[in-house]
Amino acid sequence: xxxxxxxxxxxxxxxxxxELLKQVVGDVSIVTAGGDEDGNIGTHFDKIQAAVEEAGSxxxxxxxxxxxxxxxxxxxxxxxxxxSEDVRLVSYPIVEGSYLAAVEASIGKxxxxxxxxxxxxxx
Amino acid sequence: xxxxxxxxxxxxxxxxxxLSEQKDYLSQLDRxxxxxxxxxxxxxxxxxxxxxxxxxxxEVSDVLKKTATTVMSKVGGASGPLYGTAFLKMSMECxxxxxxxxxxxxxxxxxxxxxKQRGKSEEGEKTMIxxxxxxxxxxxxxxxxxxxxxxTAEEAMQKTxxxxxxxxxxxxxxxxxxxxxxxxxxxxxxxFAELADVIGKGA
Ligand SMILES: Nc1ncnc2c1ncn2[C@@H]1O[C@H](COP(=O)(O)OP(=O)(O)OP(=O)(O)O)[C@@H](O)[C@H]1O
Ligand SMILES: [Mg+2]
Numbered sequence: 001x002x003x004x005x006x007x008x009x010x011x012x013x014x015x016x017x018x019e020l021l022k023q024v025v026g027d028v029s030i031v032t033a034g035g036d037e038d039g040n041i042g043t044h045f046d047k048i049q050a051a052v053e054e055a056g057s058x059x060x061x062x063x064x065x066x067x068x069x070x071x072x073x074x075x076x077x078x079x080x081x082x083x084s085e086d087v088r089l090v091s092y093p094i095v096e097g098s099y100l101a102a103v104e105a106s107i108g109k110x111x112x113x114x115x116x117x118x119x120x121x122x123x
Numbered sequence: 124x125x126x127x128x129x130x131x132x133x134x135x136x137x138x139x140x141x142l143s144e145q146k147d148y149l150s151q152l153d154r155x156x157x158x159x160x161x162x163x164x165x166x167x168x169x170x171x172x173x174x175x176x177x178x179x180x181x182e183v184s185d186v187l188k189k190t191a192t193t194v195m196s197k198v199g200g201a202s203g204p205l206y207g208t209a210f211l212k213m214s215m216e217c218x219x220x221x222x223x224x225x226x227x228x229x230x231x232x233x234x235x236x237x238x239k240q241r242g243k244s245e246e247g248e249k250t251m252i253x254x255x256x257x258x259x260x261x262x263x264x265x266x267x268x269x270x271x272x273x274x275t276a277e278e279a280m281q282k283t284x285x286x287x288x289x290x291x292x293x294x295x296x297x298x299x300x301x302x303x304x305x306x307x308x309x310x311x312x313x314x315f316a317e318l319a320d321v322i323g324k325g326a
Binding site: 041044046068069074076077 | 158201205207241292
């Protein structure tokens with residue numbers, strides 16, 4: 001099953017979103033990386049890198065959603081460092097995008113199928 | 124000009140001292156058009172860099188490589204990936220080489236390319252790039268001296284005041300970002316001012 005990684009400046013934001021997604025689709029694999037080293041507002045490369053490794057450890061790849069500027073830069077850098085081809089960073093709205101992705105992942109759609117749906121909906 | 128391992132360490136230590144002195148000022152600049160963390164981010168990260176400089180290094184490239192990895196994981200925010208990428212590119216560019224003026228210019232060119240790529244940004248967007256780009260121009264001149272290097276960086280930093288931000292947090296303020304210096308441009312000015320100082324002392 002395709003995994004989902006949520007990267008945000010706020011730990012609470014991704015915890016809340018994780019809760020929201022799981023309430024609808026229980027068995028999707030969702031990894032979060034929110035806040036800086038100490039859980040304050042910010043982003044932290046090591047945390048995001050660990051999350052990319054975890055999200056990319058499945059067989060079917062993962063989609064990475066982010067909130068603002070440096071979350072994107074850090075996620076991009078982490079994906080380069082980890083060198084996992086099946087982990088894709090996407091620039092779609094983090095709430096609606098991850099919701100769509102979670103639903104499609106739960107019904108067994110592939111990474112490419114979900115990417116196509118996201119593009120159709122938000123591209 | 125010849126930048127040795129010792130000069131490079133001295134440069135980074137002086138940059139760290141400057142950042143810890145100016146921490147509140149940098150954060151204050153970032154509070155006006157961002158989230159107010161630039162000084163804290165930079166001071167915290169380069170403190171760690173400075174503490175890691177006591178070991179043995181074979182060449183300048185190794186010092187910069189170590190700096191890059193520390194900056195990436197300890198600075199945070201946008202400046203972590205941006206400065207981290209810059210130091211990594213500089214390190215790769217001078218690997219196995221003695222750092223004379225020509226190599227230094229190549230290093231800054233590679234770093235600037237890395238920052239642009241990482242930030243998807245260009246000159247004129249009110250970011251640190253607006254200091255790095257003119258500094259590169261000066262370094263590429265045959266006969267630049269320390270004083271000119273410092274002056275170029277300072278003038279470039281000051282020019283960001285009137286610019287409108289189109290990248291990073293400040294871009295959300297649109298025209299309201301005018302009238303404020305860009306915090307990343309100011310920290311980059313410190314970086315090159317301290318480099319100029321080290322070169323001026325005979326590097
Ligand atoms: N896309 C970009 N390209 C080039 N430089 C950028 C970009 N975004 C931000 N910067 C530079 O980074 C500086 C801000 O660094 P800082 O550490 O405060 O990150 P931040 O904006 O708070 O990051 P975050 O996205 O976490 O809010 C800016 O002053 C600017 O010079
Ligand atoms: Mg900031």
